[in-house]
Amino acid sequence: MERTLERDTKADTVERWMSPAAMMVSYLPAEVALGFMEHREVNHLIVVEAGKIIGVVSKSHLLSAVLSPPRGLHRTVADVMKRHPPVVSSQDSVERATAQMRDRNVSFLPVLEAGRVVGALTSGDLLRALAAKLGLAS
Numbered sequence: 001m002e003r004t005l006e007r008d009t010k011a012d013t014v015e016r017w018m019s020p021a022a023m024m025v026s027y028l029p030a031e032v033a034l035g036f037m038e039h040r041e042v043n044h045l046i047v048v049e050a051g052k053i054i055g056v057v058s059k060s061h062l063l064s065a066v067l068s069p070p071r072g073l074h075r076t077v078a079d080v081m082k083r084h085p086p087v088v089s090s091q092d093s094v095e096r097a098t099a100q101m102r103d104r105n106v107s108f109l110p111v112l113e114a115g116r117v118v119g120a121l122t123s124g125d126l127l128r129a130l131a132a133k134l135g136l137a138s
Contacts, residue, residue: 014097015090017129018111018119023048026055026078030062033077037062044108046117047081053110053117055081087112088121094129097121 024033024045033045037059047055057080065080086104088097090113097109101123111119 012093012095013090014088014092014094014111014121015119017094017125018090018121019125021046021110021117021120023117024057024077025049026076026081028077030066030075030077030080033057034059034062034066044120044122045077046110046120047077048117051116053085053087053112055083056085056108056110057081058108085110089113090118094126098126101126 022037022040022042022045024036024047026047026049037043037045043059045057046053047057055078057077061080061082062077065075086100086106087110088100090111101107101109101121107123109121110117111121
């Protein structure tokens with residue numbers, strides 16, 4: 001016999017679980033982006049230009065770029081970022097976002113509404129959603 005759960009539709013959307021977005025412009029030096037990430041306590045940045053998303057960059061990729069000779073300290077965010085990242089809508093289901101992260105092998109998705117960045121969804125956000133669904137949230 002299949003068990004069904006009553007659903008709170010807002011609780012099942014990306015909007016409910018997303019984190020605030022941390023954004024950066026592409027022309028800044030990679031070490032400046034790392035300092036910004038440390039200050040904001042984030043592991044990913046959404047890279048924007050003229051109000052539009054052009055890429056994403058992770059702390060680990062920035063660290064690798066800065067520490068790799070010979071150009072390390074002269075690299076910009078644009079040199080390191082991943083262009084054309086997958087994105088989700090704030091109204092997408094958590095299940096759809098999870099499938100997209102799995103299928104694209106990423107741990108971070110920018111969240112858009114009407115083409116504008118409104119947040120970010122991380123694997124940690126999805127763990128919080130799962131814990132809540134399982135009744136493990138505090």
